[in-house]
Amino acid sequence: MMYPRLKLARNLLTDDGVIFISIDDTEVANLRKILDEIFGENNFIASITRNTNSSKNQSLFVSVSHDYCLIYARDISVLSTKHAENKWSVPKNNIEEYKRKIEELKNLGLSNEQITEELKQLTKYPRFIDFVNYWYVDERGVYRKDNLGGVKNGNMTPIINPLTGKEDPVPPGGFRYSPEKLNELIKKNRIHFHTDGSLPTIKRYLDENLTQRPKSIMSDDQRPDNALLKEFNTPFDNPKQLAFMKRILSVGDKDSIILDFFSGSATTAHAVMQLNAEDGGNRKFIMVQLPEKTDEKSEAYKAGYKNICEIGKERIRRAGEKIVQETGKTDLDIGFKVFKLDSSNIDGF
Ligand SMILES: C[S@@+](CC[C@H](N)C(=O)[O-])C[C@H]1O[C@@H](n2cnc3c(N)ncnc32)[C@H](O)[C@@H]1O
Structure with missing residues (x-):
């Protein structure tokens, strides 16, 4: 097969x-x-x-x-x-959810140190794995600490730690930035200082590092998709995850043609339209699906879908309308044509 x-x-x-x-x-x-x-x-x-x-x-x-x-x-x-x-x-996984969690913690009135402790716990969950080390917050946002050294023959001039009023240690090979650049970073509150004598570090904000190379282990939440199919009234067993599909499609060109020849409930088409709405892309999709009959005992059959193609078509219609409604982008191309395969005129087929 x-x-x-x-x-x-x-x-x-x-x-x-x-x-x-x-x-x-x-x-x-x-x-x-x-x-x-x-x-x-x-x-x-x-x-x-x-x-x-x-x-x-x-x-x-x-x-x-x-x-x-x-x-x-x-x-x-x-x-x-x-x-x-x-x-x-690709965008980091579950980024909106991670940011929302941080807002919730802030709204609880926790101190920045308490938020750091909470975030360390939160990033033990696989769904937040992309945010390991993004545990620190200041008024500008959430950040991870990065090495200011890591070079040979760097700048050996110590800097004064504003928290202790004393000189901080210098990385073994020196700082990677000149004294002037370091001063500028300190003024911009871009340096994270410690009071325990450890090396100062540079802040790398999440907002400036929203994407990463796709990882070979991926973890998305299936729950929103089940809710979505329920909302559309297009029941389907084991649909692909929309977030996952969007992520893998986003590595390609914004004007690519995407073919899914096992289309099922047309998650791929949904992901294409959503991605276009989000990044202004002009991707096109071709979905292929056998008119496989739905089981008479299935939810889909009871909802009036006699075959899987019908489920896919309805999902594309509903998803398109939903995306236009949610984004207000009325010029978005959510149209599609349906073709049926004719019988072959080749002998024996
Ligand atoms: C698991 S579903 C795909 C799910 C889909 N990606 C989604 O999110 O809804 C697999 C699809 O492949 C189709 N299929 C199964 N066997 C096939 C075959 N031999 N030739 C073509 N399509 C087939 C089925 O009808 C089914 O819709």
């Missing part, structure tokens, strides 16, 4: 194209071998492990709570040249 589809999929990719495939533990080993054969081992980019947060406990041995997303390039050399200067980058 997989081999012929992937062989065709490769033909459809542009030279700088990339394929992303979701797969679970059962088939990942076979799929990887097939892809190595069709795409070539050297075109392998990564195998992302996605935390599915599954709490199913029926398994005798291990409760599997992850799946995979395999990524292959059509031609790694073309892609590498293209991205030599602008490496793949």
